[in-house]
Amino acid sequence: MVKQPIKENSLVLIPLRRDYFLKKFIMKQLTYSLLALILLASCSSSIKRVYVLSKGPATVDEAAKTISAKDGTGHEEKVVNYTDATTTIQLDAPAGKTSVTLTDKGLYVLNVKNDTIIGALQNYTAPKLQQNLLTQEDLKLKIDSLQQLVAGKIVSKEKNFFILPNQVVKITDNLEAIIVTPYHQMRSAEKVDGQAPEVYRFYSIREIRETIGKLEELTKPTTASEPAKK
Secondary structure: OOOOOOOOOOOOOOOOOOHHHHHHHHHHHHHHHHHHHHHHHHHHHOOEEEEEEEEOOOOEEEEOEEEEEEOOOOOEEEEEEEEOOOOOEEEEEEEEEEEEEEEEEEEEHHHHHHHHOEEEEOOOOOOHHHHHHOOOOHHHHHHHHHOOOOOHOHHHOOEEEOOOOOOEEEEEEEOOEEEOOOOOOOOOOOOOOOOOOOOOEEHHHHHHHHHHHHHHHHHOOOOOOOOOOO
């Protein structure tokens, strides 16, 4: 039998094995997965988590990057996540109109109250144990620390914060840190792998002055009641 020569420009069908298509499918899926991971990593590496603290409800438009607030009643808070490399937020608050810019990944506190917010990193102690451990010296140290915070003498590099109206401050790189906002109490916080959680407690100036007054009352000496006269 004589084989016919293959003519030029003729179509030749080459049988392909099934595993060829399987390998091609797997490679495509791996490529898509890798692209998804890269996209996820790029977004997570630039997340800016913002605690918006206001007096009365604030209106937050995450897409338009605008926040408006009025001088209402009661403490309100909202948490917003931004993923842009640089985020500029337009503010319309009781302290006036302005803008703030976030450039670094991390956790922020934005104050749109018409009042100063004061806060600090707190060492974890179980509430019951904390009450038992407080001495007169501890109370005096706490009062002194709070008074310095009110006066704005302690700066953020020492993990203490003095946040003026219409100001945003980066608190930490840790997005999972615990933020205890004004007029809230931290009842408990679980340790993770034996490590104390990263907790920041914030107050309004009015609240912190009330706290100083209460602590000062505890430092006053108690007098034993005089015996009844016969």
